[in-house]
Amino acid sequence: DQQVKQNSPSLSVQEGRISILNCDYTNSMFDYFLWYKKYPAEGPTFLISISSIKDKNEDGRFTVFLNKSAKHLSLHIVPSQPGDSAVYFCAARSPGTYKYIFGTGTRLKVLA
Amino acid sequence: GAGVSQSPRYKVAKRGQDVALRCDPISGHVSLFWYQQALGQGPEFLTYFQNEAQLDKSGLPSDRFFAERPEGSVSTLKIQRTQQEDSAVYLCASSEGLAGAGANVLTFGAGSRLTVL
Numbered sequence: 001d002q003q004v005k006q007n008s009p010s011l012s013v014q015e016g017r018i019s020i021l022n023c024d025y026t027n028s029m030f031d032y033f034l035w036y037k038k039y040p041a042e043g044p045t046f047l048i049s050i051s052s053i054k055d056k057n058e059d060g061r062f063t064v065f066l067n068k069s070a071k072h073l074s075l076h077i078v079p080s081q082p083g084d085s086a087v088y089f090c091a092a093r094s095p096g097t098y099k100y101i102f103g104t105g106t107r108l109k110v111l112a
Numbered sequence: 113g114a115g116v117s118q119s120p121r122y123k124v125a126k127r128g129q130d131v132a133l134r135c136d137p138i139s140g141h142v143s144l145f146w147y148q149q150a151l152g153q154g155p156e157f158l159t160y161f162q163n164e165a166q167l168d169k170s171g172l173p174s175d176r177f178f179a180e181r182p183e184g185s186v187s188t189l190k191i192q193r194t195q196q197e198d199s200a201v202y203l204c205a206s207s208e209g210l211a212g213a214g215a216n217v218l219t220f221g222a223g224s225r226l227t228v229l
Contacts, residue, residue: 004154006154032214032215032216034215034217034218036220041222042222043116043203043205043220043221043222043223044155044203044220045220046217046218046219049215049217051215089154089155091154093216097168098143098145098157098160098167098168099145099157099160099168099171100157100218101157102147102154102155102156103154104152104153104154105153105154
């Protein structure tokens, strides 16, 4: 039973347009959510986080939105650049635990 | 060091062999995690250390898996009598603070890719 789901395995977007990556979760107790980016043969790199008490967090071209009632979060990348082509993972943590639970990832391809 | 360093980057083992994977976390980082990433999947939690104490090993798939961090810095993940289903990328991550404090962002190494023939 997957607690964190990324239902789109892949996404293609034109350079300069918006990329929207989605993530759904089942546990309403999750207190922090992270987004990571992963290039081939490298480890995941942290992008942006959001606390469950917020509904939006922005960092440059990256914005994460959290909809707690829908148990849904999304990562917006504007404008998308070819260098953003990678696999994106969302991760969630239960309060008082150590581990982040990761989704299966979405492969983003930004077309020049 | 500047980042989390893992070795070896690639390991091919025959079924039944023992393997040891090493992780050098960022200097001073208190928390250290091991994750397993199978092909096409997201990372899955294996175990967590706070300094030298292994506080959670609930994700280790069997008693063939063993991890240690004896001096609170370098960690080793050992897999005994490897099986084909152990083939995966093993990721190590460290974080500055305690695991339950704030967002506690993890910094990952590049991983060790294990292939068991």
